[in-house]
Amino acid sequence: MISFTPTEEQQQLVEVIRRYAVSDVQPVAHEADEHERVPGDVVRTGWEIGLVPTAIPEAMGGLGEMSAITNVLAAEEFAYGDLATALQVLAPALFAYPLVLYGTEAQKQLYLPQFLDERPAHFSAALVEPGVFFDPHDLKTTARVEGGKILINGVKSAVPLAAVANAMLVYARDDGGKAAAYIVEADAHGVEIGAREKLLGVRALPTHRVTFKDAAVDLDCKLGGETGADVQALLNRSWTALAALGVGVARYAFEYARDYAKQRVQFGVPIAQKQAIAFMLAEMAIEVDAARLMVWEAAWKLDRGEDATREAYLARQYSDKAAMFVTDAAVQVLGGYGFIREYPVERLLRNARGLATFDGLAII
Amino acid sequence: MAISFEIPENVKQQQDMVKMVAEHIMRPISRELDENEHARPLPFVENMWPFMRDMQKRNLEKLDAGDGRKRREGPGVANLRLMMMIEMLSWGDAGIYLCLPGGALGGAAIEAVGTPEQKKKYLGRFAEGDQAAWGAMAMTEPGAGSDTSSIQTTAVFDEAAQQWVINGEKIFCTNGKLALDESNGLVVVWATIDREAGRAGMRPFIVEAGTPGVKVTKTEIKHGIRASDTAAIVFENARIPADAILGSPEVQRGEGSGGFKGAMATFDATRPLVAASALGIGRASLEFLIEKLKENGVEIPYGAPYHQLSAIQRDVIEMEAELRATYLLTLRAISMLDHGQHNSLEASMAKAKAGKVVTRIGQKAVALLGAAGYSREWLLEKWMRDAKINDLYEGTGQINTLIVARRVLGYSSRELS
Numbered sequence: 001m002i003s004f005t006p007t008e009e010q011q012q013l014v015e016v017i018r019r020y021a022v023s024d025v026q027p028v029a030h031e032a033d034e035h036e037r038v039p040g041d042v043v044r045t046g047w048e049i050g051l052v053p054t055a056i057p058e059a060m061g062g063l064g065e066m067s068a069i070t071n072v073l074a075a076e077e078f079a080y081g082d083l084a085t086a087l088q089v090l091a092p093a094l095f096a097y098p099l100v101l102y103g104t105e106a107q108k109q110l111y112l113p114q115f116l117d118e119r120p121a122h123f124s125a126a127l128v129e130p131g132v133f134f135d136p137h138d139l140k141t142t143a144r145v146e147g148g149k150i151l152i153n154g155v156k157s158a159v160p161l162a163a164v165a166n167a168m169l170v171y172a173r174d175d176g177g178k179a180a181a182y183i184v185e186a187d188a189h190g191v192e193i194g195a196r197e198k199l200l201g202v203r204a205l206p207t208h209r210v211t212f213k214d215a216a217v218d219l220d221c222k223l224g225g226e227t228g229a230d231v232q233a234l235l236n237r238s239w240t241a242l243a244a245l246g247v248g249v250a251r252y253a254f255e256y257a258r259d260y261a262k263q264r265v266q267f268g269v270p271i272a273q274k275q276a277i278a279f280m281l282a283e284m285a286i287e288v289d290a291a292r293l294m295v296w297e298a299a300w301k302l303d304r305g306e307d308a309t310r311e312a313y314l315a316r317q318y319s320d321k322a323a324m325f326v327t328d329a330a331v332q333v334l335g336g337y338g339f340i341r342e343y344p345v346e347r348l349l350r351n352a353r354g355l356a357t358f359d360g361l362a363i364i
Numbered sequence: 365m366a367i368s369f370e371i372p373e374n375v376k377q378q379q380d381m382v383k384m385v386a387e388h389i390m391r392p393i394s395r396e397l398d399e400n401e402h403a404r405p406l407p408f409v410e411n412m413w414p415f416m417r418d419m420q421k422r423n424l425e426k427l428d429a430g431d432g433r434k435r436r437e438g439p440g441v442a443n444l445r446l447m448m449m450i451e452m453l454s455w456g457d458a459g460i461y462l463c464l465p466g467g468a469l470g471g472a473a474i475e476a477v478g479t480p481e482q483k484k485k486y487l488g489r490f491a492e493g494d495q496a497a498w499g500a501m502a503m504t505e506p507g508a509g510s511d512t513s514s515i516q517t518t519a520v521f522d523e524a525a526q527q528w529v530i531n532g533e534k535i536f537c538t539n540g541k542l543a544l545d546e547s548n549g550l551v552v553v554w555a556t557i558d559r560e561a562g563r564a565g566m567r568p569f570i571v572e573a574g575t576p577g578v579k580v581t582k583t584e585i586k587h588g589i590r591a592s593d594t595a596a597i598v599f600e601n602a603r604i605p606a607d608a609i610l611g612s613p614e615v616q617r618g619e620g621s622g623g624f625k626g627a628m629a630t631f632d633a634t635r636p637l638v639a640a641s642a643l644g645i646g647r648a649s650l651e652f653l654i655e656k657l658k659e660n661g662v663e664i665p666y667g668a669p670y671h672q673l674s675a676i677q678r679d680v681i682e683m684e685a686e687l688r689a690t691y692l693l694t695l696r697a698i699s700m701l702d703h704g705q706h707n708s709l710e711a712s713m714a715k716a717k718a719g720k721v722v723t724r725i726g727q728k729a730v731a732l733l734g735a736a737g738y739s740r741e742w743l744l745e746k747w748m749r750d751a752k753i754n755d756l757y758e759g760t761g762q763i764n765t766l767i768v769a770r771r772v773l774g775y776s777s778r779e780l781s
């Protein structure tokens with residue numbers, strides 16, 4: 001049966017996150033961007049909504065409800081508040097969700113209870129590698145077994161919260177050349193956290209370059225043990241998540257531009273009453289909805305355990321384009337004011353561009 | 365409820381049956397009907413008539429059985445079925461699809477606002493017999509396109525004869541000739557009973573085939589959907605019975621939700637179906653393009669990083685994503701109908717998007733296949749021509765964008781014109 005109505009629980013969750021986005025996040029997003037720091041209490045409030053614990057298995061004290069649909073609905077709302085804040089609140093999921101999905105019993109037992117705490121857990125993941133032409137299917141970072149240890153070598157970039165993470169999931173090619181993920185504790189020998197990166201957008205989110213020089217971890221640190229993890233499926237989740245975040249960013253831009261256009265008077269009428277502006281807003285509304293539906297379909301496929309490569313890939317392509325179109329149009333609707341940093345739309349435009357460059361955000 | 369994109373099994377089965385029709389009955393005569401514009405797709409009509417007739421019959425039987433509007437338990441799939449059928453038929457041939465016998469837009473209007481008596485009286489012809497019949501809707505005039513409030517066709521009530529007298533000219537009437545000259549069909553004609561009143565004076569009237577004073581004066585020669593019959597109709601003192609004014613007394617007085625506004629709301633149901641037809645054409649073009657590219661060594665690597673894609677691969681991926689987004693917008697508008705929800709915004713979103721996207725897909729697909737794509741040896745160039753109509757009829761892309769704009773801004777047609 002076709003239905004576009006989320007469950008009641010999902011609607012309630014969305015409502016809670018929306019209230020948080022509007023009252024706690026949007027008012028501080030500008031300052032956060034300028035000072036390159038999300039206030040700690042805002043992150044904590046977001047964490048306290050308790051999204052990640054719902055996905056933790058019941059055996060470990062969670063609710064055992066890992067749902068891609070729930071997570072894309074949540075991701076959109078968080079990003080509707082602010083992308084940098086969303087990524088900071090959701091960063092622990094980068095580590096937790098792959099463990100929920102593919103971790104061995106021991107890995108789950110060891111780590112997942114840490115995500116049930118009221119205070120945000122500090123975990124991250126490292127997939128992207130520096131330089132142009134990054135290809136997640138052809139990782140340069142390697143993990144080889146030597147002397148009863150796994151030795152990781154390579155350089156990662158755009159690792160969120162690397163400086164404070166207790167552990168991170170590092171994606172690398174194993175001895176067989178196959179992509180895998182490894183649990184690496186922050187204090188492991190050979191792990192060097194580089195300086196904070198300076199980015200075009202999401203400036204309030206600390207990201208770092210991380211270098212691994214014969215970083216040694218135990219053999220049981222490979223995610224999923226011998227069988228490993230389905231890295232393609234994690235990439236599909238990442239693409240779907242990025243697409244969902246794009247919808248949230250675009251929706252905020254659309255709504256802001258819409259409200260602005262209704263109160264900005266030129267030539268004696270609100271500019272929204274001019275077709276040139278009204279039509280832009282109509283197309284923005286259509287693109288936000290279209291992108292969201294692409295995301296939902298991909299998430300629905302993920303939840304059915306089917307291969308969602310095509311849907312996730314197309315959703316990501318679509319949402320990336322839609323988010324750029326909508327945020328750029330929002331700046332255009334605001335005219336000169338759109339270029340002024342005090343107004344949120346230029347930040348949204350910078351943030352939206354990031355969605356095309358991030359990867360490995362398996363937060364759904 | 366939970367979000368789901370699962371097409372029910374029985375709808376899928378119907379889809380397989382319709383695909384047989386599309387493949388074996390429509391595609392083989394596609395080119396011939398495109399080249400001979402006013403020929404009729406007889407094999408298609410003969411095959412589809414019993415199916416459409418029986419469907420109409422079942423609808424009327426439901427009406428007989430009691431309150432036809434009584435809602436079933438839970439959401440239905442009637443509109444979903446229709447969407448899937450139209451998508452597949454248009455994948456076969458969009459022009460031939462439009463020749464589908466039955467009440468079409470005229471029938472839909474009668475179903476939507478007609479009284480039970482009118483439904484029985486006028487829809488019976490689409491529910492019985494061996495001869496196919498067509499219904500049509502005549503709205504557009506030479507001077508009244510998107511601006512339906514400037515319709516000049518008049519309807520004057522002759523008290524003595526207890527008849528309505530219609531005068532005026534209608535154009536771009538899909539299936540007008542099939543309805544009036546080639547079957548015992550009917551046309552729902554929009555006319556004004558008070559030119560001063562603008563929209564408030566507009567009423568729909570049912571004009572049956574064989575009515576004296578009604579003449580099909582020409583059938584258009586078109587860019588695409590050439591198998592479809594697009595008629596101009598002149599009404600010269602055409603007299604119809606007093607009860608041929610469509611709708612209940614409230615509708616006839618132009619009051620309540622059943623008035624002009626209510627009748628216009630039938631567009632909320634038909635616009636997503638136009639989008640569905642567009643989707644079929646778009647899918648035909650895209651599938652053909654991908655197949656030809658594959659034959660020539662170009663595969664589409666879903667999942668590859670953007671920098672590794674060739675320009676052609678990027679185009680195809682973009683076309684595919686756009687088409688999927690259009691499909692989902694359409695599915696949403698249709699699903700809302702099946703759930704009994706108001707879908708005016710979503711219907712116009714789907715229609716505006718569909719017209720634009722399939723037009724672009726058609727044009728791009730021809731370009732990517734170069735001279736071969738431009739050749740009439742393949743149907744691809746025809747699909748490009750067929751696609752364009754979807755951005756024009758049932759409200760141009762601009763009109764549907766305007767409707768979306770009003771809805772998202774909360775503006776009336778006066779505030780945003």
